[in-house]
Amino acid sequence: MDKIRIRGGRPLKGDIAISGAKNAALPLMAAALLTPETVRLSNLPHLVDISMLANLLTRLGAELHLNGDCGPDGHSGRVLEIAAPRIASTVAPYDLVRKMRASVLVLGPLLAREGVAEVSLPGGCAIGTRPIDLHLEGFKRLGAEIALDGGYVKAKAPKGLVGAEVVFPKVSVGATENVMMAACLAKGDTELVNAAREPEIIDLAKLLVSMGAKIEGAGTERIRIAGVAGLTGAEHAVVPDRIEAGTYAMAAAITDGDLHLLGAKVEHLPAVLETLDKAGVAVEETNRGLRVRRANGRLTGTDVMTEAFPGFPTDLQAQFMALMTTAEGAAMVTETIFENRFMHVPELSRLGADIVVHGASALVRGRSELLGAPVMATDLRASVSLVLAGLAAQGETELNRIYHLDRGYERLEEKLAACGADIQREQAD
Numbered sequence: 001m002d003k004i005r006i007r008g009g010r011p012l013k014g015d016i017a018i019s020g021a022k023n024a025a026l027p028l029m030a031a032a033l034l035t036p037e038t039v040r041l042s043n044l045p046h047l048v049d050i051s052m053l054a055n056l057l058t059r060l061g062a063e064l065h066l067n068g069d070c071g072p073d074g075h076s077g078r079v080l081e082i083a084a085p086r087i088a089s090t091v092a093p094y095d096l097v098r099k100m101r102a103s104v105l106v107l108g109p110l111l112a113r114e115g116v117a118e119v120s121l122p123g124g125c126a127i128g129t130r131p132i133d134l135h136l137e138g139f140k141r142l143g144a145e146i147a148l149d150g151g152y153v154k155a156k157a158p159k160g161l162v163g164a165e166v167v168f169p170k171v172s173v174g175a176t177e178n179v180m181m182a183a184c185l186a187k188g189d190t191e192l193v194n195a196a197r198e199p200e201i202i203d204l205a206k207l208l209v210s211m212g213a214k215i216e217g218a219g220t221e222r223i224r225i226a227g228v229a230g231l232t233g234a235e236h237a238v239v240p241d242r243i244e245a246g247t248y249a250m251a252a253a254i255t256d257g258d259l260h261l262l263g264a265k266v267e268h269l270p271a272v273l274e275t276l277d278k279a280g281v282a283v284e285e286t287n288r289g290l291r292v293r294r295a296n297g298r299l300t301g302t303d304v305m306t307e308a309f310p311g312f313p314t315d316l317q318a319q320f321m322a323l324m325t326t327a328e329g330a331a332m333v334t335e336t337i338f339e340n341r342f343m344h345v346p347e348l349s350r351l352g353a354d355i356v357v358h359g360a361s362a363l364v365r366g367r368s369e370l371l372g373a374p375v376m377a378t379d380l381r382a383s384v385s386l387v388l389a390g391l392a393a394q395g396e397t398e399l400n401r402i403y404h405l406d407r408g409y410e411r412l413e414e415k416l417a418a419c420g421a422d423i424q425r426e427q428a429d
């Protein structure tokens with residue numbers, strides 16, 4: 001298996017172009033199943049998760065054409081055209097769904113367009129059990145009949161979906177996206193209450209509106225959708241990845257460097273920028289993105305609690321914890337979204353971090369002298385938190401199981417090395 005080797009202790013300086021967001025691109029791709037016409041997505045990141053969803057869409061009968069690759073400015077110029085003039089299969093099989101939870105996002109579009117869908121239950125994963133009950137309850141409110149059989153969700157709406165009020169008992173990004181997509185082709189009006197407000201929801205609503213959907217309120221906790229009879233093709237550029245931007249902001253801070261994050265947006269990172277400010281990290285908005293460096297040379301231990309947007313994202317919790325291991329003073333990091341998202345703690349400890357976990361909170365006693373060591377991680381953000389710690393650590397860090405990184409970070413080593421990191425990927429024989 002491939003490895004990444006990092007020799008830490010070098011401040012990162014320079015520009016990093018932020019790629020299109022994985023978590024926006026995946027639902028945008030699924031939305032292409034709602035129309036027989038072509039959907040053209042630009043600024044698509046080059047990631048394993050994107051290829052996996054592309055495989056699933058192909059299996060369902062879509063034709064995909066990928067054009068372009070990295071442009072001269074280091075920006076991804078990838079454009080994906082997806083055309084599904086007809087749906088060849090309404091079954092999303094276990095072998096494709098289990099590798100990537102976002103595959104469940106084909107359920108809403110298939111159900112809305114074909115009146116029937118079978119999608120394997122994705123199962124648990126390293127960060128938690130991650131049920132899909134909120135998605136299913138939402139479809140039921142729109143009139144779908146749902147059965148669980150042989151590990152599959154079997155959903156049908158032979159007479160079509162009918163608009164309704166859907167009140168989510170808990171905020172869910174995926175359930176909001178799935179039900180919003182389905183409601184676009186339902187008869188009549190739908191209102192989603194307690195909807196997720198993440199920038200990726202707004203991005204999906206923008207594409208759907210360019211396809212002819214009638215949606216108001218995306219980005220607020222109430223989304224109103226007036227169903228239409230059909231949707232058309234459209235073109236859309238994937239929104240920049242706020243989690244990638246937040247990760248590199250922390251890379252600048254942990255290495256005492258100075259990075260300009262091209263394309264990063266202040267409005268996507270409200271709680272993150274507030275927390276970084278308290279921790280002693282200066283973030284300046286420029287006409288090209290965000291410039292990040294320490295405000296006065298040192299970092300201060302700062303508490304954080306993960307929350308749905310606009311709160312501090314769970315997808316940046318591991319990276320912030322890595323940052324706090326090198327700060328002055330203690331930081332309490334509380335995870336409220338996923339029940340098992342501290343797998344990076346024992347690995348950060350192998351690098352010398354002082355962290356104690358009590359239930360959903362981790363107490364980080366900062367100012368640890370991090371020393372390189374072999375480490376590995378079991379999920380995407382945990383893996384990148386070890387890269388950050390490795391960049392700050394003295395000596396060599398060897399990161400194993402790096403396939404997680406390829407799910408969510410486009411050209412990670414290349415982007416970091418261009419800013420002065422000593423980082424290499426070693427291909428397995």
Ligand SMILES: CC(=O)N[C@H]1[C@@H](OP(=O)(O)OP(=O)(O)OC[C@H]2O[C@@H](n3ccc(=O)[nH]c3=O)[C@H](O)[C@@H]2O)O[C@H](CO)[C@@H](O)[C@@H]1O
Pocket residue numbers: 022023024026101102128129130131132133134135136170171172173174175196313314315337338339
């Ligand atoms: C592809 C994608 O966009 N992934 C993101 C998405 O995941 P995802 O959409 O899976 O996350 P959700 O927002 O749905 O999950 C939030 C919480 O709700 C729970 N829940 C969710 C659905 C459901 O039917 N029942 C239920 O109980 C989950 O277990 C979790 O505790 O949002 C998460 C929270 O910001 C991010 O960490 C993921 O990176």
Ligand SMILES: C=C(OP(=O)(O)O)C(=O)O
Pocket residue numbers: 023100101102315380381408
């Ligand atoms: C948890 C994540 O992704 P997914 O929902 O695709 O597992 C993530 O992006 O950190």
